Amino acid sequence: MLCLLVASALPVRADARAPETEPGFDPVSPSPRPAGDWLRDYRMLAAAAPVHCSTPDIPSLDRHAPARAFILEPRAAQSQSQPLIATIKDPIVERFIVLAEAADGCIRVHESGRSLPFEQRSLSSPFPNARLPAALGETPAVAIVIDHQSVRPWIELIPEARFQCLSEQLWIAISMFTGMLATLFVIALLVTRYQRSRLTLAYLAYLIALQFYQLQALGLGPAWLPFWPPPSAHHLLQAFAAGTAVIGLSLLAITFLRPGGWMRSVLIASVALSAGGFYLAAFNAGAYRFGAAILPLLAILVIVLLARRLREGEPAMRWFAVGLAAALGGGGIQAAAVVTQGAWLPPMAAFAFPLGNVIESICWLIAILMRLRATNLSLQHRLIHEAQHDPLTGLRSRASMHAHLVNAIAAAKSSPHPTPGLIFIDLGGFRRINDRFGQARGDQVLCCFSTMLRELGLEAEAIGRFGGDEFMVLMRRDAHWSHTEGAAATILARFREPIRIDDDSVLIRPDIGLLRITADYDSVDEVLQDADRALQVSKQFGGRRATPFESRMREDAKAQEALKRALEEAIRTHQLDLHYQPIVTFESMTPVGFEALLRWQRPGQKSIAVEQVFVVAESAGLLGALGERIIELALAQIADWQRRGVWSPGLFLSINACEQQLIDGRFLDDLHGALQTHGVDACALRLELSERSLGTDLDWSRLVLPRLLNQHILLGVDNFGAGLASLTMLTDLQPDFIKVDRSLVAALPNLPRAQHLARIGCLLAEQIGSLAVAEGIETQGQLDTLREFGFEHGQGRLIAAPMSGAETAGWLQLAARAHDQPLTENSWQMKLH
Template identity: 30%
Template sequence: MELKTARGTRWVSIAGDPIIDTAGRFEGFRGVGSDITEIRHTQERLTHLANVDVLSGLPNRGRVRQLLGEALRQATVGNVPCAIMFLDLDGFKPVNDTFGHPKGDAVLQAVAKRLVEQVGSDGHVGRMGGDEFAIVVTDAQSRKKVEMLADAIIRSVAEPYMIDQTEIRIGVSIGCAFGPIDGATVDDLILKADLALYQAKDAGRGVAKYFSAELQSEQDDRVRLETDLRNAIAAKQFHLMFQPLVSARTQNLIGFEALIRWNHPQRGLIPPPVFIPVAEESGLMGAIGEWVIDEACRAIASWPEPITVAINISPKQIVMPSLPNMVSQALSRYRVPGNRLELEVTEGVFLGAENATLDTLKRLRALGVGIALDDFGTGYSSIGYLNKAVFHKLKIDGSFVREAGTRPENVAIIQSIVQLAKSFRMNVTAEGVETAEDFERMRDLGVDTIQGYLFGRPLSYDRANQMVRGLDQQRKAG
């Protein structure tokens, strides 16, 4: 309930029961009210954060997808094409390496400003992360106009930047696709723009390329990857790597996050961001996910308590009705208690059938399994789901952690996340902790668990096992 007071607007949560006299007449209500204004303000800040990139102030990756979806729907209905441009800065990494991250951040902010000035009212500029930007052009009927915009952007970005009296020069490569001509869905259009961007990079950078039939050969490669992926399951070409999780208070090992790897017999190591989307699109995620769950439980069974293992569950998996049974069977098979397994999901799981998703998460929690909300605050806003008694942990994305040392607003964001988590009795894990300063800052902010290269890179099972056994021997000796 919203109340206007002398101190301004306040928000109050009210709960009560009806009062019935001895004659059965209704006399009113008796209840209690709680001032939830600060919680609501925190939620509003995080909702804003969920759609905005902190560094540039531009729409973030999740919001860009939403904007592209809206433009694509309008293009389909109005028969006026839209376009998506993916931009990747050329020569930006040496800027960070040579001048440091503060100057690198200043360059990114300057690039964002120039892009907004060039695009104007013709579209929306967003930051996808790192040195990658995107532009959604709502009216791309004139291909020549889009090409002229791309050329103007390339010239603008190439102009020198004066940062603290230091002249810095970079460039930009652009990949573009038109909807619904090149792709009828957001994912398809993004894929086509990505292919065009790769071509721009290969062409020497500093140019704009547009999706064409010639790029379809890239799609043919994806088909071959899918075939190899099907064979990989039967050939047991997957393995898990284990990244340590440590207590912020004691710095003791408390568990691992298990990360899948694919060692292709011809291509070598293929990273998850390459093959997981293919697995999801081709319906192979169920089989791969079942293997990961089984292997994780096998590892847990070989280690003493309280060592836990966390695994990632994709949005495609979470809507599978068989997932809770799959997890239950694996726990029973290896005689592992549910509280030693943790499933990590991202905010994207709430984009589909939310009721089915919540039902699945509740069935998993009933097994004692922990549910962590990964990369909290970087994607879609799911704050409303935090009070569903489903999640037991929030994970702060590494980008917030790494930039907290130079950006006070990131510290404020992390404080808000920790405060929100504690109000829902959840633990907080900080990812991407790479320095002692990062660790001390996260610990002092109230984070419970630390993950990052400071305490260990992903390890093979044998190396992780050595770490666990060494710790176990120390405990027994103590």
């Protein structure tokens, strides 16, 4: 198409010679006289013609369009044998006028061409043509060629029978060409429907532009389509067809070759200039030549870009190059004929360009299909990779690890070789990292952990992220069990110290469960359950350790599951109750408050520690229901004591809570609502938090304390000396009281280290403005030692055992009478601050 557009803009030379003809025909000679002179002569001949002759309509010339005259000189013998057809083998010529004088003196005028109605041609043929009289007069027959772009002297005299046969062949060729373009368009539509992309849409646009250009250029539009615009719109249609053809061709080339940078900008600018020139040709014929002059630059740029892309070795690019070469070759044949002005072309060669376009379209369709197939394969491989790998960490995904575990189980059943080991990792406290630093930083922690895990050089078959903060390392099948244990130890050692992420120091605490995958396992679920059981044991022992799975863990897990169901039933049927132990001042042994101790009376079962109840509730998702029950019991009891008149405004009741409850705002909201419902002052309540919960990365000052202070609720620290709380965290927390753990109190008489720690606890409480409370006082010796160390408050069975609500009311009355003081007097009431 580019070559034909360039050729159509080339001017004819003044000294052009007529093309040589086949043997048996005289040559067609260019006339030395202008075309206008011949028209004037024939008008005079028509005026002097005999009366029986019809008056011919001799056309006039367009002074803006180039015109050339050629003398037709058939041999006398040939002209008498059969009628001759004067034709021009240029299907896109605008006007082809044949003037001839018959032997009887009548003038015959025939005009045809692309810009005229198709039915004006003497014979139905893609080539403009005119039938000569059987016998010519004395005046030479003349053919005049008129075209705004270029005059091509491809004129020939052909016997009518042979021309008819040639025309039939050409019609078949054109029909095949049009049908193939239509077929390619349908295929492209189906491909676009299946996979819509910029490339398929560009190919559709290219086919539409090519079909439109061919219909206009060959003059077939008016012949085939009844709605085609009239000949008066020829110049407009030609300009529009040429500009659209350039855009369609270039759009597909740019989309397929994907140029970048300056090359893309130059290509787009060249397309805009060339197409603009062709569009402007509708108003100024000279603009057509400007548009055609830009096309060689555009062709060179496309060829250079294609040469670069061919180095990449893409098969689709080779097919694109073959298609482009076919189009350039087909158009080049016609362009060469225009340049040489007189080079003889066989009739079928006039359609070398359309044939090249068909080959080009087929090759480009193949290239596009290959490109789409390669894209689909790439997308498929990417989807497979994404399905097998975690998008955040790049480790194997859950589904991929599941498949590896299936293969490991099958290998364990079929092979006598050592069974593979499985390392199941959970990042302890990762939720707190998210809460403290935000989810984005949490993702960075996961990525950092994954990278470091890969860099440890473990003898692993697969390393994957199983979900959330859970990771899995499947060792190779030939790796000994000691390698699995060694890999777990390596992981623990690597993350013993905090890691740096930007400006933050983050401590990663991996908890690990180890498992041998043996032939006893039938499913992945069984493997995961046992690995998780070993992992939970590691957590129960404080974490940061690796625990191999043992068969007894299954029984323990079953018992734990039964305990969860029992706790759920106990909460639902109100089997839980609270007992209350007084907290007194040592000087007068008068109460300052009480600790509410959860009691779960299970028939035939031993009692369960409060901390274990909270652990079971958290794992079973029952913390919310448990907290509601404890709040309801505690506040209802305070309200009952108030009605009995035994509760003094200076007393407080502390209830145990876990950090998860405090993080969850619903617990505090329920507490606030219950205080209002029961009419209890918030100052009468304290929340006790175990020191074990403070040895974490939780940002208490940001996440918890503001909500507590908002509701005027104070917080105390329980079990001091048994946990991992730092002094900095205790200072930031500013607890209302600090309770020294009962195990520390029990060791006071005999263990100097316990005595030192107790002194430190008392001094620390004094320094941070908290009350020091000793719990678990069982003997008089412990009480005396505590007094000696400076403790002023405590609780324990030596003072009073935990009691029911009614018993506590009676104890309060006895305590008031023992000191002979009315309950309303504040002299014995001790406040925390």
